[in-house]
Amino acid sequence: MPLRVAGVSKTFAASDGASVQALDDVSLEVRDGEFVSLIGPSGCGKSTLFQIIGGLLQGDRGTVAVDGNALNGSRRDIGMVFQEESTFPWRTVLDNVAFPLELAGLGKAEREERARRFVRLVGLDGFERKFPDELSGGMRQRTAIARTLAFEPRILLMDEPFASLDEQTRILLGDKILQIWRELKQTTLLITHNITEAVQLSDRVAVMTYRPGRIKRIVEIDLPRPRSSEIIASAEFGRYVGLLWQDLREEASRGMADAERTTA
Amino acid sequence: MRRGAGPVLAGLAAVAGLAVALEMAVAAGLIGGFVVAPPTAIAGAMPKLLFEEGVGRAFLVTFASTFSASALAALVGIPAGYLLYRHAWLGRAYENWIAALFSAPLILLYPMFLVIFGRSPAVCVAMGFLVGVIPVILKTREGFLGARPVLVNVARSFGAGEAEILRKVLLPAARPAIFTGLRLCLIYAMINVVGIEFLANLGGLGFLVGEMFDRYDIPAMYAALICLVLTSTLFYALTGRAERWLGGR
Numbered sequence: 001m002p003l004r005v006a007g008v009s010k011t012f013a014a015s016d017g018a019s020v021q022a023l024d025d026v027s028l029e030v031r032d033g034e035f036v037s038l039i040g041p042s043g044c045g046k047s048t049l050f051q052i053i054g055g056l057l058q059g060d061r062g063t064v065a066v067d068g069n070a071l072n073g074s075r076r077d078i079g080m081v082f083q084e085e086s087t088f089p090w091r092t093v094l095d096n097v098a099f100p101l102e103l104a105g106l107g108k109a110e111r112e113e114r115a116r117r118f119v120r121l122v123g124l125d126g127f128e129r130k131f132p133d134e135l136s137g138g139m140r141q142r143t144a145i146a147r148t149l150a151f152e153p154r155i156l157l158m159d160e161p162f163a164s165l166d167e168q169t170r171i172l173l174g175d176k177i178l179q180i181w182r183e184l185k186q187t188t189l190l191i192t193h194n195i196t197e198a199v200q201l202s203d204r205v206a207v208m209t210y211r212p213g214r215i216k217r218i219v220e221i222d223l224p225r226p227r228s229s230e231i232i233a234s235a236e237f238g239r240y241v242g243l244l245w246q247d248l249r250e251e252a253s254r255g256m257a258d259a260e261r262t263t264a
Numbered sequence: 265m266r267r268g269a270g271p272v273l274a275g276l277a278a279v280a281g282l283a284v285a286l287e288m289a290v291a292a293g294l295i296g297g298f299v300v301a302p303p304t305a306i307a308g309a310m311p312k313l314l315f316e317e318g319v320g321r322a323f324l325v326t327f328a329s330t331f332s333a334s335a336l337a338a339l340v341g342i343p344a345g346y347l348l349y350r351h352a353w354l355g356r357a358y359e360n361w362i363a364a365l366f367s368a369p370l371i372l373l374y375p376m377f378l379v380i381f382g383r384s385p386a387v388c389v390a391m392g393f394l395v396g397v398i399p400v401i402l403k404t405r406e407g408f409l410g411a412r413p414v415l416v417n418v419a420r421s422f423g424a425g426e427a428e429i430l431r432k433v434l435l436p437a438a439r440p441a442i443f444t445g446l447r448l449c450l451i452y453a454m455i456n457v458v459g460i461e462f463l464a465n466l467g468g469l470g471f472l473v474g475e476m477f478d479r480y481d482i483p484a485m486y487a488a489l490i491c492l493v494l495t496s497t498l499f500y501a502l503t504g505r506a507e508r509w510l511g512g513r
Binding site for chain 2: 054055056076078079080082084085086088090099100102103144147148151
């Protein structure tokens, strides 16, 4: 199994001295070439799980394994795309994409050639010499995705990469992600709170509970491939969205009630 | 991004406009010629400064002292600022004290430095360093603190070690703030270097300004002041070039 998350738990100490359990015994598997989304309400520990899988945070219990090898610390096999704007503003698009190759010690000519391939893949050819502040938010996120893909990771791990974009751009970028996924056959785990995005892109969607985060249910998305955003108009698509919302509604309501209690 | 000649021409036009206005104001008697020399008289005094008063050598002395003081301040201040960032408790313990020193009139310590170093350019370098290192420390720390954590996480996710994170993420992210600190350092260092040259007759442009004033050669004094402004402009341009050379935009 390319990615196996087994029994991961994490508890944080709150500022008032109490402890908050963010994750409780989370287990999940992603098969070779599969696109899996992890969906949950705000505060369910999605980003904590993202950091634990990516090796930026240590879980209290449980393991993360790639191809059967349990991993510790930062993972060469897992490429992360972050929710926040994460391009280096002092580097051009090409230099941003070449960054992991530079760390790997590749020569300038080789890393530029490889970086150009991934710039083309995300549809940014012609923008290689632009700086991030000369690009739109969607183009900056595509640069970040190209940079992670240039790392050629076994697993692509994305944490709400389009969260800051408007709905239409997000749907269109979903098409781009599907095209890249088809081309690279990249095993992908997407963390999101957006149901439409999860259904549009995924083979399976894992629903998380509100705090502590657990896997509540895994839904197989049996929609035809290759897909495009046009599938959003189909009745089947609507059925999956409705099904997932039924699961999420209860969790999101718990989250909202908790937030209101805390701020009261 | 292409830098046009427009801004340079606009700057020169403003200086020329001010010079014409000053010339007319002095000629009309609105400003006393004993206090402010007209620009034509200042320009006329330039050859004298160049060929009789050794302004070239004075420039070199002031330039060397200011440059040495600032280079030392950068060598000490940037690592110190990084330490204050890296060890948060150090930052909390010392930031206020360092900021308080910044507002203290440190130039008044010059007699002590004269006693320590004797009447030599080392006094100017030491004083310039003392006032210049403070903004470098404070702005460097500010720059590192302003680096967004997600950029560090990106590098870490690609397996970068601490040294690579410092070199490829933190330093470039902090570069604009560090250069702001270096520009402030140059300004304060030069003010102090010139001040000490003036007060302790230690040569350089500061001494030349004082010498011309003592002789009551007002046009030559203003000409020496203009040389000071040009030196400062040169430093500013050099800093900008250094920043671009290091990858700034």
